[in-house]
Amino acid sequence: MLLNLDNEQKTRKLGNWLAKILLPGDLILLSGELGSGKTTFAQGIAEGLRISGYVPSPTFMIVHQYDGAHKLFHIDLYRLSNPAEFTDLAVDEMLEEGIVIIEWPEMASEFLINHDLKVSIEQDSDTSRIFEFDISNERLKRKFEKFDPAILLSNAPTN
Numbered sequence: 117m118l119l120n121l122d123n124e125q126k127t128r129k130l131g132n133w134l135a136k137i138l139l140p141g142d143l144i145l146l147s148g149e150l151g152s153g154k155t156t157f158a159q160g161i162a163e164g165l166r167i168s169g170y171v172p173s174p175t176f177m178i179v180h181q182y183d184g185a186h187k188l189f190h191i192d193l194y195r196l197s198n199p200a201e202f203t204d205l206a207v208d209e210m211l212e213e214g215i216v217i218i219e220w221p222e223m224a225s226e227f228l229i230n231h232d233l234k235v236s237i238e239q240d241s242d243t244s245r246i247f248e249f250d251i252s253n254e255r256l257k258r259k260f261e262k263f264d265p266a267i268l269l270s271n272a273p274t275n
Contacts, residue, residue: 117260119247120240126268127153127245131160133267134233137259138165140186140214143207145221145228148237153245154219157237158190161217173219179205187214193223202227232256 121127138144138161146154155173162171167184174180174192182188189210196202202224210216221228232253238246251257 117249117251117263119249119265120244121247121268122244124153124156124243127156128160128163129268130247131157131162132164133263135161135164135185137256138186138215139255141211142215142233142253142256143211143228143231144215144217145231145234146217146219146237147221147234149239152237152239154237157235157247158217158219161215162188162190165215179210181214189214189216191216191218193218193220196223199224199226 119130121130134144144161146157148154155171159171162182162184165182165184165186165188167182167188171180171182171190174190175194178192178195180190182190189207191205191207193202207216207218218228221231221234230252232251233256234250234252236248236250238248240246249260251260
């Protein structure tokens, strides 16, 4: 599935919609260049999980943990010096407790063969982003089949 979004608000709304269908144990991979909107999308997911407060890019901390409707682990692998460091993060344990979002999964791709959803974000212009979804999880596939992009245009909350 491809989706072209022309502003940050729609990116956040898409994340908010996605949050409503995620469950603990779901692994979400976010790929894209610097500034493509990975963290903005993750912030939308956090909002949808009713996580209060600012959700920054976890670049310097590598892992941020948040409590909301479900526990959320937000991981950024950009600063890993080698892929083997990924095993020290204990992502399997995080998946037992909550939802895991990983930015820059390419940095440890050999360890991330199994995922529920991979979102590739390409910057089309200063404000426009193209989202491509690779969905492995059957439950999420069924939900995405019912996705109506019109919800991103309305001012109504995404339920």
